[in-house]
Amino acid sequence: MDNTLIIGASGGIGAALAEACENRGEQVTRLSRSVDGFDITNAQSVAEHLGRLEGTFNRLIVATGALEIQGAEPEKTIKTIEPQAMLDQFALNAVGPALVLSHAHDLLPRDSRCVMAVLSARVGSIGDNRIGGWISYRSAKAAVNQIVHTAAIELARTHKDLACVSLHPGTVATPFTEKYLGRHPAVAPSEAAENLIRVMEGLTPAQTGKFFDWQGKEVPW
Template sequence: MDKALVIGASGGVGQAIVAELEGRGVEVATLSRSADGLDVTDEDSVKAALDGIKGDFDLVFVATGALTCTRDAPEKQLDDLSADELIAQMRLNALGPALVLKHWKSRIPRKSRFVFAALSARVGSIGDNRMGGWYSYRTSKAALNSLLHGAAVEIARTRKEAIVTCLHPGTVATSFTENYPDHDKVTAEEAAKNLVDVIEGLTPDQTGQFFDYAAEPIQW
């Protein structure tokens, strides 16, 4: 891997991914809301930002997303569900990465290895959901998984060496996860190392799949 683009590079995981890649000798370009005004929920903003990035890349990593958009914490019960939160989560966590892939698709090489990876979350697994709650976040990540799986099928028809994947970083230690003391947590730096290791080990026959930080498949 020689050159990568990290989108959402100003966030905790995004910054750590940039540092990890650069530490491995990868040339990294970055885009973010804070530095570049990128709004991944706005298609014109996505197109303009990507058009401004020149050159060929081996990896596009989308690290954007949020646990909540209009409230302080994820929903604990169905009574907490609101249209505003669900729609905002869908736009940011599902539509955003899909728009990036849409406008990068024509730049995916046809004969060399390329990876498009986006941060998903284990809670987006329908089959693994035994706790309930977190309705908007779970739904948005399940939608992201579906969008990227479908895109992987399409892209594989013409770009045999391309890999499109959803990645679960584990529970990353942040100010928000301080409220969840029972979860095993990793630093952003540990998460980044694990995720880049996974990316480096992926093969084209694994495109369209959902993996955790240890390269273990997660059920849909």
């Protein structure tokens, strides 16, 4: 039986991932701020909550994140940068996952196949950026991609069968995105969860440190 840890399990995608994994008969451990008081931006909170967990997990998913924090909407132009809004984006979308990854050595098995996935976003791709805007969110997601890539290199030294990756879930219809969907097609969280699980099930250690979309296609950095 797979043993899965989902961080951010009360959010739209996180909750759907937890339900989908449980429907497959997996043992799922959920952590979230709203239910457990897990503050991914606070090193002590991360250490305390992860330190209480027993055993290891062959699938660890970081499904936290936000497009708006404290009411600050994504910038349409770099002319409107607000330092605190940018710092808030980095704290939640980059530093938070980095804090979780700093405990990954103890949370993942060293002698069997395992997957560590951090939900990122295609707009974090530098190579795929064609229209500008959303500076803080883009930059924080680009940063978390670098964090995942670097952690994957380090973890590969001790966890030979690990695939540690960034995943783009596609455009998902959740409260997170409802103001920004516009004409963009979106899928339900349940469909996004099934897509992400399918990608994770197909990953191999040779793909560790890379960035994939919901179809399993590699996204440029």
